[in-house]
Amino acid sequence: MKVVDFSKTNSILNQYVSEIRNVEVQNDRLRFRRNIERIGEIMAYEMSKEFTYSVKNIRTPLGIAPVSTPDNQLVISTILRAGLPFHQGFLSYFDGAENAFVSAYRKYKDTLKFDIHIEYIASPRIDDKTLIITDPMLATGSSMELSYQAMLTKGHPAEIHVASIIASQQAIEHIKNIFPEDKTIIWCAAIDPEINEHSYIVPGLGDAGDLAYGEKE
Ligand SMILES: O=P(O)(O)OC[C@H]1O[C@H](OP(=O)(O)OP(=O)(O)O)[C@H](O)[C@@H]1O
Ligand SMILES: O=c1cc[nH]c(=O)[nH]1
Ligand SMILES: [Mg+2]
Numbered sequence: 001m002k003v004v005d006f007s008k009t010n011s012i013l014n015q016y017v018s019e020i021r022n023v024e025v026q027n028d029r030l031r032f033r034r035n036i037e038r039i040g041e042i043m044a045y046e047m048s049k050e051f052t053y054s055v056k057n058i059r060t061p062l063g064i065a066p067v068s069t070p071d072n073q074l075v076i077s078t079i080l081r082a083g084l085p086f087h088q089g090f091l092s093y094f095d096g097a098e099n100a101f102v103s104a105y106r107k108y109k110d111t112l113k114f115d116i117h118i119e120y121i122a123s124p125r126i127d128d129k130t131l132i133i134t135d136p137m138l139a140t141g142s143s144m145e146l147s148y149q150a151m152l153t154k155g156h157p158a159e160i161h162v163a164s165i166i167a168s169q170q171a172i173e174h175i176k177n178i179f180p181e182d183k184t185i186i187w188c189a190a191i192d193p194e195i196n197e198h199s200y201i202v203p204g205l206g207d208a209g210d211l212a213y214g215e216k217e
Contacts, residue, residue, distance in 0.1 A: 001176050004046070007190040013042045017165065017189045021205045032211050033085040036136055039165055040089020043187055047161055048093070050185060051130070072130040075157070077123065079104050079135040079147050082208035086134045086165070097132075098124045102150050104143040112197055116142045118150050127155035137208045138167035138188070139201050141174035148179065158183065165189045165208075168201045 006013050016035040019025045026032055051070040058065045074097035078087035091097060100123030106114040131151065138144055144162065151157075160183055162175055167188040175186055194202045205211070 001179070001181050001184055001186060003172060003176075003186045003188070003191075005188055005191050006043070006046075011042070013039055013189060020165070020208075020211075021203065026205060026211055029212060029214070036082075036085040036165065036208075036212065037089040037092070039136075039189055040086045040134065040163075041092055042089075043163055043189075044090045044093035047132070047163070047185075047187060050161075073128075074098065074130050074132060075100055075124060075126050077102065077126075077131060077133045077147070077151055079133070079143055080120075081213055082137060083135045085212060086136050086163070090132060090134060090163070094132075098129075100124065100126070100151065100154070102147040104147050106143075106199075114199075116146050118146050121150045121153070123151060123154045125155045126151060126157045128158045129155075130159050130161070131157035132161040132163055134163045136165040137201060137204070138162075138164045138171035138175065139195050139199050139204075140168075141171035141178075144171070144175060145178050160184045161187060163187045166201055166204055167191050168195045168204075169193055170195060 016038050020032055020035050051072045053068045054071055055066045055068050058067050074094050076087055076090045076097045077100035080103045103120035104116055104118050107117045108114045135144055169191055172191060192201045192204055196202050
């Protein structure tokens with residue numbers, strides 16, 4: 001399975017990743033959300049190079065211009081809450097896409113143990129379409145796994161792009177095991193080496209949902 005890790009390339013995207021990680025900067029919620037959105041925009045642009053294109057003859061006021069544009073029917077699917085600004089970044093570039101939203105949250109049994117609960121899904125049919133599942137954080141990969149299973153109740157996509165910002169190495173291995181090898185690409189801004197006993201990515205950035213929208217009770 002192809003894994004694209006943007007941290008291996010020097011680009012301005014790394015500046016935005018450094019700001020969402022940085023304890024001195026990340027508490028500015030507006031900047032935090034906007035940086036996530038900007039990373040989504042850049043990732044969308046790079047992802048678009050994998051799409052299928054055909055030439056359309058576009059009528060201008062002065063003649064006909066052949067332009068190669070994408071033919072994929074896109075569905076951008078996002079895992080609430082932290083996925084929302086990331087989703088907006090993708091949607092800014094793929095403005096013709098359909099959209100899906102899945103709720104997934106950790107329901108704690110004690111300080112360390114939790115189950116992932118999916119309680120909400122709003123999605124179009126996804127049969128034969130290009131499914132982009134976005135979530136900025138892939139720690140254990142369980143939220144992504146259960147959200148993908150929920151999306152499969154809406155059909156079977158032709159191809160899948162799993163987009164995240166910070167993924168643990170463990171989550172990358174997990175995604176490789178559960179998504180179809182021949183039609184999935186994983187995109188991430190960085191791959192971090194470990195997760196801690198609370199299943200948080202280390203060094204990671206902390207709690208993306210809280211940083212974007214505030215703490216929940
Ligand atoms: O790979 P996992 O171990 O499942 O962890 C990653 C999940 O954790 C975060 O969401 P969280 O559960 O904190 O919800 P929130 O966005 O509402 O804060 C993140 O956005 C992922 O969905
Ligand atoms: O490191 C992590 C793990 C789960 N959710 C987050 O927001 N961060
Ligand atoms: Mg959270």
